[in-house]
Amino acid sequence: MSILSFKQGIHPEYNKELTKDKPLKNAARPEVVTIPLQQHIGAPLKTLVKKGDHVDMGQKLADSDSFVCAPVHASITGTVKEIKKVVTPGGSRSDAVVIEADDEDNFSSDLEKFADLDELSGEKIRKIIREAGIVGMGGAMFPTHVKVSIPDDKNVEYVILNGAECEPYLTVDHRVMVERPETVVFGLKALMKAAGAEKAFIGIEVNKPEAIASMKDAAADDEKIEVKELETKYPQGGEKMLIESILGREVPAGGLPLDVGVVVNNTSTSAAVADAIRKGKPLIERAITITGRGVEKPQNLVYRIGTSIADLIDQAGGFKGEPGKVILGGPMMGFAQKDLDIPTVKGTSGILILPREEVDAYEPSPCINCAKCVDACPMFLMPTQLVNYTKNDMVDELEEYQVLSCIECGSCSYVCPAKIPLVHYLRIGKGQVMARRRKEQ
Amino acid sequence: MNNEQLIVTSSPHIRAADSVSKIMWSVVISLIPAVFAAIYFFQARALSIVVVSVLGAVLTEYVFQKVRGKKITIKDGSAVVTGVLLALTLPPSIPLWTVLLGAVVSIGLGKQVFGGIGYNPFNPALVGRAFLMAAYPVIMTTWTVDGVSSATPLNNMKMQGIAADTWNLFVGHVGGSLGETSALALLLGFAFLLYKGYVNWRIPVGMVGTVFIFTLVFGANPIFHLFAGGLMLGSLFMATDMVSSPVTKNGRWIFGIGAGLIVVIIRLWGGYPEGVMYAILLMNTTVPLINRYTRPRSLGEVR
Numbered sequence: 241m242s243i244l245s246f247k248q249g250i251h252p253e254y255n256k257e258l259t260k261d262k263p264l265k266n267a268a269r270p271e272v273v274t275i276p277l278q279q280h281i282g283a284p285l286k287t288l289v290k291k292g293d294h295v296d297m298g299q300k301l302a303d304s305d306s307f308v309c310a311p312v313h314a315s316i317t318g319t320v321k322e323i324k325k326v327v328t329p330g331g332s333r334s335d336a337v338v339i340e341a342d343d344e345d346n347f348s349s350d351l352e353k354f355a356d357l358d359e360l361s362g363e364k365i366r367k368i369i370r371e372a373g374i375v376g377m378g379g380a381m382f383p384t385h386v387k388v389s390i391p392d393d394k395n396v397e398y399v400i401l402n403g404a405e406c407e408p409y410l411t412v413d414h415r416v417m418v419e420r421p422e423t424v425v426f427g428l429k430a431l432m433k434a435a436g437a438e439k440a441f442i443g444i445e446v447n448k449p450e451a452i453a454s455m456k457d458a459a460a461d462d463e464k465i466e467v468k469e470l471e472t473k474y475p476q477g478g479e480k481m482l483i484e485s486i487l488g489r490e491v492p493a494g495g496l497p498l499d500v501g502v503v504v505n506n507t508s509t510s511a512a513v514a515d516a517i518r519k520g521k522p523l524i525e526r527a528i529t530i531t532g533r534g535v536e537k538p539q540n541l542v543y544r545i546g547t548s549i550a551d552l553i554d555q556a557g558g559f560k561g562e563p564g565k566v567i568l569g570g571p572m573m574g575f576a577q578k579d580l581d582i583p584t585v586k587g588t589s590g591i592l593i594l595p596r597e598e599v600d601a602y603e604p605s606p607c608i609n610c611a612k613c614v615d616a617c618p619m620f621l622m623p624t625q626l627v628n629y630t631k632n633d634m635v636d637e638l639e640e641y642q643v644l645s646c647i648e649c650g651s652c653s654y655v656c657p658a659k660i661p662l663v664h665y666l667r668i669g670k671g672q673v674m675a676r677r678r679k680e681q
Numbered sequence: 682m683n684n685e686q687l688i689v690t691s692s693p694h695i696r697a698a699d700s701v702s703k704i705m706w707s708v709v710i711s712l713i714p715a716v717f718a719a720i721y722f723f724q725a726r727a728l729s730i731v732v733v734s735v736l737g738a739v740l741t742e743y744v745f746q747k748v749r750g751k752k753i754t755i756k757d758g759s760a761v762v763t764g765v766l767l768a769l770t771l772p773p774s775i776p777l778w779t780v781l782l783g784a785v786v787s788i789g790l791g792k793q794v795f796g797g798i799g800y801n802p803f804n805p806a807l808v809g810r811a812f813l814m815a816a817y818p819v820i821m822t823t824w825t826v827d828g829v830s831s832a833t834p835l836n837n838m839k840m841q842g843i844a845a846d847t848w849n850l851f852v853g854h855v856g857g858s859l860g861e862t863s864a865l866a867l868l869l870g871f872a873f874l875l876y877k878g879y880v881n882w883r884i885p886v887g888m889v890g891t892v893f894i895f896t897l898v899f900g901a902n903p904i905f906h907l908f909a910g911g912l913m914l915g916s917l918f919m920a921t922d923m924v925s926s927p928v929t930k931n932g933r934w935i936f937g938i939g940a941g942l943i944v945v946i947i948r949l950w951g952g953y954p955e956g957v958m959y960a961i962l963l964m965n966t967t968v969p970l971i972n973r974y975t976r977p978r979s980l981g982e983v984r
Binding site: 250252253408480484490491492493494495562563564565566567569571572573574575576577578580592594596599600602605606607608609610611612614615618619620621622624625641642645648650653654655656657658659661663664667 | 685686687688689690691692693694695696697699700701703704754757796797798799800879881923924925926927928929930972976977978979980981982983
């Protein structure tokens with residue numbers, strides 16, 4: 241089978257061997273979980289519980305009447321200790337429900353269990369996905385039921401399952417695909433039915449041969465599902481790159497995959513959908529890779545959402561040597577953290593600990609026009625030019641040069657020999673354009 | 682747990698190993714075969730020209746940065762590159778004080794007055810050479826081979842219609858500047874840079890290809906025109922100067938083809954036997970415009 245790919249991009253060191261052969265294992269039950277209400281893109285939630293309430297694992301903690309939102313659930317049985325403001329891994333502030341654990345878990349959920357998709361309509365599946373609080377688990381945390389609710393004027397042909405896992409170090413999707421292929425395929429079929437898609441692709445980078453084999457095996461009896469092998473190249477798992485690689489279609493600027501008849505979902509999301517349907521289990525736990533040369537025992541864990549980062553690092557044996565950076569997510573797009581008490585959320589797929597000696601302080605020098613960023617950008621932007629426009633508040637030029645198309649993958653900063661934080665400037669440039677648009681409205 | 686020692690920066694958290702100084706020093710390494718060829722053909726004379734030119738360039742950079750209170754960046758290798766390149770464009774019989782002057786002008790007027798590395802619109806070495814051509818035309822056009830004074834192949838062609846032996850042209854056994862004699866040595870160095878990914882091939886291919894095609898069309902000897910004069914040195918190492926060439930792929934084609942056309946026009950119909958230097962300097966002025974009009978269509982953009 242041919243190996244598919246997109247144009248441009250980069251080849252960083254992947255460092256997946258640290259954890260790729262470590263089977264998923266359940267993390268120790270936390271004593272406290274802190275569950276932020278804002279774990280999705282969309283409307284804020286209202287709490288359904290108050291301080292002192294006893295909650296069961298799986299019980300809904302907060303919800304909203306809005307369509308674009310995803311409820312959150314207790315990931316542990318215990319008592320609501322307080323509701324407080326916390327900083328989320330992405331840096332925003334949100335109310336959070338703090339639950340102190342009882343000695344034992346008692347699972348309770350409003351969700352019914354269904355063994356077979358045949359008894360469910362697309363609408364029913366979407367409802368289950370919503371009630372289970374499922375969001376895009378690759379990191380964006382966009383509510384999944386919204387994604388698979390296709391407006392009347394759109395037509396969906398394909399669901400693409402994103403198993404590229406192009407971020408270096410991370411091996412979560414890899415492990416899920418190797419260990420739970422049947423669950424992933426079941427979830428995919430549910431997503432296809434929910435979206436009304438006739439066909440599906442599972443895109444996996446060729447550096448994960450075991451995942452490719454296991455998914456091919458699991459999908460063998462369904463001719464509607466096809467596993468596609470993708471070149472190992474960053475950012476292969478970017479939604480737009482994935483669609484370009486597999487279908488050769490370009491998502492229009494400012495548009496959605498749906499504009500080219502595609503809905504993209506992450507493999508872990510798909511597994512969560514399957515668990516919601518078959519086990520009646522809302523999204524209260526997920527897999528994570530805790531890795532890097534700055535942690536004692538790199539591994540893949542399944543943890544309760546709301547567990548603190550510090551707790552998970554402890555379970556991986558703690559720091560090895562002096563830590564330099566603790567990053568939530570992968571090294572290309574993850575967020576460096578200072579406060580390790582912050583809670584994990586539904587989109588937290590990795591904790592990467594870089595030892596001090598691997599964290600370099602870069603002093604940017606002037607751009608030498610080498611064009612490495614121009615040649616790396618998977619969106620075909622001109623990062624070096626955009627940096628100049630950002631620095632000089634040239635908003636017209638920022639728009640003309642398509643700054644809003646930047647997917648913030650960081651390829652430009654990665655390749656820059658002058659160590660200019662290009663993607664950082666591009667983010668600021670995007671902000672300048674958005675600020676002006678808001679003002680004009 | 683609030684760990685004050687943890688470093689927080691925005692993503693990405695890993696970087697490629699390339700650096701500006703790595704690129705510049707690689708260019709220096711890539712020029713070593715040409716320097717050796719120059720020493721082989723012009724002996725100690727060539728060596729002293731290279732040494733004076735490099736010292737002059739580095740010292741000028743140092744003085745400018747010191748006076749302006751800027752960070753001293755002479756270790757990044759960029760001034761060394763300019764020094765070596767300038768030396769390679771000079772005739773072997775040039776007095777050393779002229780070399781020094783050229784190096785000072787290259788870095789001073791060609792680079793530092795614009796703000797130093799990254800800001801120069803022209804190739805600094807060519808600014809120095811253009812200055813010397815204007816100020817000392819006789820010194821700059823006196824050539825020797827095997828210690829005997831001789832005209833350059835292009836001059837012979839222009840004035841007397843005599844073409845040099847192609848093999849001699851290729852290996853460099855002809856009159857000319859230090860580095861424009863041996864195409865073989867230059868190609869070796871270029872291959873190294875290409876392997877390292879530190880040079881783009883579109884500009885030289887566009888430039889050399891254009892010269893080849895147009896000299897063929899206009900009835901000149903295209904092989905002769907490829908290997909005579911500064912076309913190899915200029916197209917491989919000067920037109921490809923990152924700072925003063927376009928950043929887009931199409932832009933690099935336009936830049937190379939444009940420079941090639943100017944070379945042909947000057948060589949075939951101009952007053953000078955050689956036009957590589959002016960071709961590149963003229964094309965340098967068009968870079969911002971080329972970049973603007975060759976912006977790639979971004980993914981999903983409707984134009």
